[in-house]
Amino acid sequence: MAERTIKVEIKRQHDPDGTAVVERFEIPYRPNMNVISVLMEIAARPVTVDGKETTPVTYESNCLEEICGSCSMRINGRARMACSALVDNLEQPLRLEPLSKFPVVRDLQVDRSVLFENLKRVQAWVPIDGSYDLGAGPRITPQAQEESYPLSNCISCCCCMEVCPQFNVATGFVGAATIAQVKLFNDHPTGKVLKEERLHALMGDGGIQDCSYAQNCVKACPKELPLAQAISDVGRQVMVQAVKDIFTT
Amino acid sequence: MASTPKIIVIGGGLAGLSAVMKIAEAGGKVDLFSIVPVKRSHSVCAQGGINAAKNLKGEGDTTWQHFDDTVYGGDFLGNQTPIKGMCEAAPAIIDLLDRMGVPFNRTPEGLLDFRRFGGTLYHRTAFAGATTGQQLLYALDEQVRRYESEGKVQKYEGWEFLSAVLDSKGVCRGICAMNLRTMEVRTFAADAIILATGGNGAIFGKSTNSVVCTGSAQAAVYQQGVCYANGEFIQVHPTCIPGEDKLRLMSESARGEGGRVWVPKAAGDKRAANSIPASERWYFLEEWYPKYGNLVPRDVATRAIHKVVYEHGLGIDGQPMVYLDLTHIDRATLDRKLEGILEIYEKFVGDDPREVPMKIFPGMHYTMGGLWVDADQMTNIPGIFAAGEAEYQYHGANRLGANSLLSCIYGGFVAGPKAMQYGKNLQAAEGDGGHTAELKRQEEINQRLLSSNGAENPFKIWRELGDVMTKNATVIRYNKNLQAADGQIQRLLERYRNINLSDKSMWANTSFAFTRQLLNMLHLARVIVQGAERRDESRGAHYKPDFPDRNDEKFLKTTKAFFATDTNGPRFEYEAVDTQFIPPRPRRYDAVK
Numbered sequence: 101m102a103e104r105t106i107k108v109e110i111k112r113q114h115d116p117d118g119t120a121v122v123e124r125f126e127i128p129y130r131p132n133m134n135v136i137s138v139l140m141e142i143a144a145r146p147v148t149v150d151g152k153e154t155t156p157v158t159y160e161s162n163c164l165e166e167i168c169g170s171c172s173m174r175i176n177g178r179a180r181m182a183c184s185a186l187v188d189n190l191e192q193p194l195r196l197e198p199l200s201k202f203p204v205v206r207d208l209q210v211d212r213s214v215l216f217e218n219l220k221r222v223q224a225w226v227p228i229d230g231s232y233d234l235g236a237g238p239r240i241t242p243q244a245q246e247e248s249y250p251l252s253n254c255i256s257c258c259c260c261m262e263v264c265p266q267f268n269v270a271t272g273f274v275g276a277a278t279i280a281q282v283k284l285f286n287d288h289p290t291g292k293v294l295k296e297e298r299l300h301a302l303m304g305d306g307g308i309q310d311c312s313y314a315q316n317c318v319k320a321c322p323k324e325l326p327l328a329q330a331i332s333d334v335g336r337q338v339m340v341q342a343v344k345d346i347f348t349t
Numbered sequence: 350m351a352s353t354p355k356i357i358v359i360g361g362g363l364a365g366l367s368a369v370m371k372i373a374e375a376g377g378k379v380d381l382f383s384i385v386p387v388k389r390s391h392s393v394c395a396q397g398g399i400n401a402a403k404n405l406k407g408e409g410d411t412t413w414q415h416f417d418d419t420v421y422g423g424d425f426l427g428n429q430t431p432i433k434g435m436c437e438a439a440p441a442i443i444d445l446l447d448r449m450g451v452p453f454n455r456t457p458e459g460l461l462d463f464r465r466f467g468g469t470l471y472h473r474t475a476f477a478g479a480t481t482g483q484q485l486l487y488a489l490d491e492q493v494r495r496y497e498s499e500g501k502v503q504k505y506e507g508w509e510f511l512s513a514v515l516d517s518k519g520v521c522r523g524i525c526a527m528n529l530r531t532m533e534v535r536t537f538a539a540d541a542i543i544l545a546t547g548g549n550g551a552i553f554g555k556s557t558n559s560v561v562c563t564g565s566a567q568a569a570v571y572q573q574g575v576c577y578a579n580g581e582f583i584q585v586h587p588t589c590i591p592g593e594d595k596l597r598l599m600s601e602s603a604r605g606e607g608g609r610v611w612v613p614k615a616a617g618d619k620r621a622a623n624s625i626p627a628s629e630r631w632y633f634l635e636e637w638y639p640k641y642g643n644l645v646p647r648d649v650a651t652r653a654i655h656k657v658v659y660e661h662g663l664g665i666d667g668q669p670m671v672y673l674d675l676t677h678i679d680r681a682t683l684d685r686k687l688e689g690i691l692e693i694y695e696k697f698v699g700d701d702p703r704e705v706p707m708k709i710f711p712g713m714h715y716t717m718g719g720l721w722v723d724a725d726q727m728t729n730i731p732g733i734f735a736a737g738e739a740e741y742q743y744h745g746a747n748r749l750g751a752n753s754l755l756s757c758i759y760g761g762f763v764a765g766p767k768a769m770q771y772g773k774n775l776q777a778a779e780g781d782g783g784h785t786a787e788l789k790r791q792e793e794i795n796q797r798l799l800s801s802n803g804a805e806n807p808f809k810i811w812r813e814l815g816d817v818m819t820k821n822a823t824v825i826r827y828n829k830n831l832q833a834a835d836g837q838i839q840r841l842l843e844r845y846r847n848i849n850l851s852d853k854s855m856w857a858n859t860s861f862a863f864t865r866q867l868l869n870m871l872h873l874a875r876v877i878v879q880g881a882e883r884r885d886e887s888r889g890a891h892y893k894p895d896f897p898d899r900n901d902e903k904f905l906k907t908t909k910a911f912f913a914t915d916t917n918g919p920r921f922e923y924e925a926v927d928t929q930f931i932p933p934r935p936r937r938y939d940a941v942k
Contacts (some may be wrong), residue, residue, distance in 0.1 A: 137594040137854045138560070143808050143860060145806070154851075159859075160393070162385050163389070164559070165390065165597055167394060167483055168389040169388070170385065184697060199451055205530060205857050211384075225492060226448070227495070227497045229381060230466035233441040237444060237448040239460065240459055242457060249477065252487060291450055
């Protein structure tokens, strides 16, 4: 009886300037494998289906529980986390590719530092006075907590940016993840002290008006963040701010 | 003497970020090194919550009670002065996290909500949904990003710590690190360094830990002379979801709601779980512990499952797994009480646990031991500090649930200012402080690896190490097996010399970085098995059937391992435990639950 196998095609690129090539692998099937365990199997025996010796595949991963946001890639054409992509639920050959909107570092690893830069640009933090013992924080109703908690679940995986028709190097559009964080911190009783600055950061080129409301982000988000709601709320805040600006300048 | 000391923090989880924040706030210069972008650190995995005796439920909880629970839970192996300090600082730490915007769950009045957790009778655990660790890490990450944008913190993400730079007097003068993209190796000067590099789950192959939790940084400085303490204390969680890539936690609440643990009576039974009749199932917990049944305490459940799999050979389909069965409970009840955790199982296993029994197994979860540190969080090498899971001092022989997040933040809050203080008083180094020599040593290690033409695949050696460690050094320990395990690790060390790097390129070579970590894991594994072998008693997470009782007379002592260059292996010393506040008393499993 022929041993059951998993067929995999991986788009590989040796470095940022290299040419992409597809390598094909066939590895022994075991039940309950995810895409990460397929990549681990290849690392332990880096040989292509044609018997050619190759190198282990470079990719990012860490928690493998869909909470650190490291392992996003395109799997059978769809941007998602490799740790929660189960082989048994996927059509074969598995097609693994790097995210397409970010510079490739090597193989499936891309450079997503643009998101962290965006978070700086919108000051995505609560500006506390200091880390000393200054007593309790502000009271927050359970309803307000329930509204902010889902936004605080963003794992910075960048799937929302990958699928966004507006996000690319040319537009410089900030993307849904950053806009959701603006809502999170603008809603916070202390965080809202920076609301005006955050909204100004979202005006102009690459700002929120670049959003075309395609809503691909909502479908792609592995943590099911209420991105459409966040974009619409922040969009309104930006408009109100723009009107205010007219009368104060 | 530096008026503004330069501190290097390695690791961007809760402990590292806490230290960075304190240093930046105090006007120090701080560089933060991390393998992964710090927001992706392992702290995100903590679910349950963070303990602090805020006493907001009218129960009369006190920081002393928290202190007592922690010491008792740790089976009296923890030094009491630092634990007391941590418990006393906890309420203010919760307030600070609250002010930073952590979306903690709330009471109707808008105050912080607290829940009960294992090992205590009080509502002492603040929580943010089921992702408390993630929320805490993000809050600290945001504060550090703020300091970064103000130019007070320089981040080196994608750099891996290789070693400390030591001067001719053995004083730390900086670090040697490798850029994981360019593979460039260079040294960085610092007046003090803080290792906040987490646990060492990867030594056990699969664990609940993240990929970066290899213990490599700790093992590197251990080989340079830093003492490693209580290495044998490893917390195993009874119900993990075995995966091909890692183990994921399955909450204890599944058993709390009526889950039954069983295996097929016939070894290697190939039938699907649901088609095995009740008469051919062995509900071993219910048989062995008729009073508590499936709800025996964690450590008892862990040992029973381990025994059934490894001594009776009855794991499901010959694999180290048993069933945790909820299928006898109706869907509506399950959805009402357990929906969140059942979804996790469904997502990663692909089976619906309402229809098919879950497959679970105990898994390596937490590293109680770690780098030995003093009250200032400094190791025995001047200028090397440690904080968080990488050090040993807050959990004794067993960690209490929801104390890990607290110990990380507290440890970082102590280490940061103490490192600053140390740096201010530091005399200038002679010569180059050892930088040239250390860079050369590390470059030579890399050259040797790159020119090695052996036949051994590092990932295969790693799998074998994981098997040896999981089988012999987790739940049940026998001296004979521990000795054999040490022999096997030594053979793996020999095979390591014959390593084959299938990738020798010098760009984003992850397997090369992993191969370097592997050697460190092998050395630290010997500290764990030898430490376990020497401790002829049972205490906390360390259990030997041949020595089933705690032996305070001989072993109320901290194990201290030093790397002996002559034998290329560990040498052991023992140190008395500080028990000045609470005299040791028996820890009764049947009373703990």
